[in-house]
Amino acid sequence: DVKVTQSSRYLVKRTGEKVFLECVQDMDHENMFWYRQDPGLGLRLIYFSYDVKMKEKGDIPEGYSVSREKKERFSLILESASTNQTSMYLCASISPPRLLNTEAFFGQGTRLTVV
Amino acid sequence: SQQGEEDPQALSIQEGENATMNCSYKTSINNLQWYRQNSGRGLVHLILIRSNEREKHSGRLRVTLDTSKKSSSLLITASRAADTASYFCATDDRSSYKLIFGSGTRLLVRP
Numbered sequence: 513d514v515k516v517t518q519s520s521r522y523l524v525k526r527t528g529e530k531v532f533l534e535c536v537q538d539m540d541h542e543n544m545f546w547y548r549q550d551p552g553l554g555l556r557l558i559y560f561s562y563d564v565k566m567k568e569k570g571d572i573p574e575g576y577s578v579s580r581e582k583k584e585r586f587s588l589i590l591e592s593a594s595t596n597q598t599s600m601y602l603c604a605s606i607s608p609p610r611l612l613n614t615e616a617f618f619g620q621g622t623r624l625t626v627v
Numbered sequence: 628s629q630q631g632e633e634d635p636q637a638l639s640i641q642e643g644e645n646a647t648m649n650c651s652y653k654t655s656i657n658n659l660q661w662y663r664q665n666s667g668r669g670l671v672h673l674i675l676i677r678s679n680e681r682e683k684h685s686g687r688l689r690v691t692l693d694t695s696k697k698s699s700s701l702l703i704t705a706s707r708a709a710d711t712a713s714y715f716c717a718t719d720d721r722s723s724y725k726l727i728f729g730s731g732t733r734l735l736v737r738p
Contacts, residue, residue: 516669543724552636554715554730557671562724570725602669606726615660616717616726617668 515539516618517602526627531590533622535603542607544586545616546570546578547598561586566611600624632729633716639735644738646703648732650716651696657719659692664731673701673714687736706736 519534535544543562545572547555557570563579575597579587586605590597603619634649652659658677676683676692676699676702683690689702703710715731 543726545726546726552730554633555728557725558728560724560726568724585726599668604670604726615672615675616662616670618671620669621667623667 516603516605516617516619518622519603520622523622523624525624527594527626529593529619529626531593531626533584533590533601533603533624535588535589535605535619536584537605537617538584539605539617540583540609541583541605541617542583543605544558544580545604545606546576546586546588547602548572548597549602549621555586555602558588565616581606595626597620598624598626633714633732635732636730637733637735639737640706641737642706642708644706644712645736646706646710646736647715648701648734649727650699650701652699652716652718652727652729653697654718654720654722656694659690659699659716661688661690661699662717662728664715666712670715705736706734708736708738710734711736 516537518572525531545560549555556572557576561567567578577589601622604616606616632651657688657705661673674685676690687704691701713731713733715728717728
């Protein structure tokens with residue numbers, strides 16, 4: 513089974529801290545995604561990566577950056593955490609170079625609280 | 628901007644009834660997928676329908692796709708309390724590598 517693992521299930525950080533959310537997948541997938549999920553807003557795409565060292569902005573990249581140094585790992589970075597970044601963060605990966613007819617696999621989510 | 632929008636936002640039905648959720652999207656797609664999310668967890672893939680397909684079945688799930696109207700529906704037949712979850716549609720953007728989700732439908736199945 514494909515496994516997508518997020519480093520933390522729950523995280524509490526202080527305003528202004530630099531926060532790293534890690535995501536690792538074990539099936540050699542090319543594409544990886546970071547979403548945040550807020551009540552009533554669904555999943556919003558923050559950043560995605562279709563190859564090592566490649567990244568593209570999603571719909572809400574402000575306040576975030578990402579790193580993809582190895583194929584299996586996609587990190588989301590909050591440069592200076594703010595309370596409006598309190599949210600559920602979901603990582604996903606998918607196999608092909610193009611999104612043709614295959615499913616995405618999700619991690620269990622990281623619930624981040626910024627105080 | 629969100630590609631897919633689900634309707635209704637919330638749905639409450641009795642066990643045994645059918646549940647229908649709708650999804651609308653904006654751009655050309657290769658496929659449309661439906662996912663399920665139990666409270667506070669990650670999403671799990673349910674079913675994928677390709678842009679050249681009109682209907683697909685998987686167990687108690689039936690998905691339709693109307694590309695002329697840019698819409699899809701998910702029907703869960705003979706619902707069970709265990710079907711209680713949020714359901715999301717997702718579409719791929721043909722011009723990029725993005726996978727875009729809608730805002731979801733919260734389904735409550737009452738025993």
